Amino acid sequence: MQQSEQRDEVEMLAMMLLIRRFEERASQQYQAQKIGGFCHLYIGQEAVVTGAVAATRPDDYIITAYRDHAHALARGTSADACMAELFGKVTGCSRGLGGSMHFFDRKNHMYGGHAIVGAHVPLAAGIAFAAKYRKEDRVTLCFFGDGAINQGSFHEALNLSALFRLPVIFICENNLFAMGTSVKRSTSLKQIVDRAEGYDIPGEIVDGMNFREVRDKLSEVIESIRKDSHPAFVEIRTYRYRGHSMSDPASYRTKDELEKFRLDDPITRLRAQLTREEKLTNEQFDQMDKRAKETALASVKFAERSAEPPLENLYNYTYVNGASA
């Protein structure tokens, strides 16, 4: 048990490194105009999704908003398929038809990538509804930002989930800003988690810069839900180092604030924990980081040499053929 837990943590650290190096490459490729549209980076928030995924079973459902690259990667979508999607190539995880904000991977139960703020929260309730309808003990993890909690769809989904006791965890990745508007200017509550109380949903606050805390807290919540289906709410406090999207210089916050969070970097923190406990050497860490960089660079090469989606398939995905038996 001890052995596998150690391995898992090292593996999850490697995943956090991959996410960061992937995002850095994506940023570079965006600036080189290889990637179009909007591109929202996750750098700084890596412990949230890796911690959450570490607490799940592979058949649990994951759904998120538009800052979604990390969620796909953490779920097992290859860096190649992710980068190719950013490049709009047919080898992408959504065949180049979704783009940065619409990553999907059915095989790994990653249910998107949704770009209208708050609009996927009812979808999460529906996925959880289906699990309960089929008497499965699968849990749905629904990620969204602090900007989503003032949308009607969010509130309606929480009410329905509580009413129907659906097995869904609402995970608010509170990075303090909805685009450029701070939580203080958007939300009447002192703390976001109190939204859950209004729907009689149990809520927790978790330090999102601490992988272990995220994993352990979510493991507890998931265990409770599997025992007896119910919704839960977790406010995970985190920080994005970059702007809202690639085009945002983030001038609405101070350098000091950014520095404060950088000092608490989730990768550095888990590395230090593992090193202190003699579960990881500096050499091993450097090796892992090197591999992450190589994987990210290889994904760019893969995306570059991949084909565009064929023009003649333009109408192939508007409707699916056939009917139920």
Next chain:
Amino acid sequence: MREITYRQALNEALAEEIERDSNVFLMGEEVAEYNGAYKVSQGLLDRFGPTRIIDTPISENGFAGLGIGAAMVGLRPIVEFMTFSFSLVAFDQIVNNAPNMLTMSGGQFNIPITFRGPNGPAHQLGATHSHATECLYANIPGLKVCTPATPRDAKGLLKTAVRDNNPVIVLECELFYSHKGPVEPPDEELLIPLGEAEIKREGGDVTIICYAQTVPMALAAAETLTEEGINAEVFDLRSIRPLDERAVLESVSKTHRVVIAEQDRPFCGIGSEIAYRIQNQIFDELDASILRIAQEDVPMPYNERLEKAVLPSADKLIAAVRKVCYA
């Protein structure tokens, strides 16, 4: 053939599909314990229980989205809107999530969901409760939209919609729930394909293209017109999207004159689309300009006399037919 009401026909369709496939369930406001605001789901809770017939709070955006999420993992929800005027509260879910998912996911997630309920102006319900929504929804690639006008079409189209692997919107006529008509007996499977129009009355002088509320209106107008020696073909679209373009062109090629009778508003309307396609493809077949009758282009007034003035009517239709026939 036996005669049943439009309401009973829909009720049979629901019961048969819920019985047939355990993935199918009905969800909406007042569908279970209240037996449906218009009694379309009468008796279904007793028969199938609360896991299949599910009451929701007044929360259209929430439960429409919940249905779409359930459909992502393979359930086949039937979501009832108490009226399609209320579906506008769920517009983002119906327009942004349901029809886009297949494309956005590169073909990984189809959404086999049915949205159904009464649509179109009823009687003196005022501006907010009188919307015909077919133009709005037919505009969206990825959605299918059908508009049954008879009990038989209601049953056959709804059953097909539930089995379709795409999001389908079934727009029922609030004013028709008590209309009776012939429908095959329950032991005969009745499925009517989406995108297949039906000629409700054959005629050779003019084609009246209609759907939903304008179908009985057109049939009545056609009877009156026979007295004037005009033999009108009443062409019921039944589905707005997919559109049975081939059948439209065939009928018009036979009659050479067209009036399009719409229950929706005229601007950017279904009639504009059909008129465009006719002139584009069979311009030389036309012996007269295509005319349209639709609602007046205003929010619906409450006052009965004004409401009547806004709505399409048999009189307006007859006048238009006379004009295209130079009668």
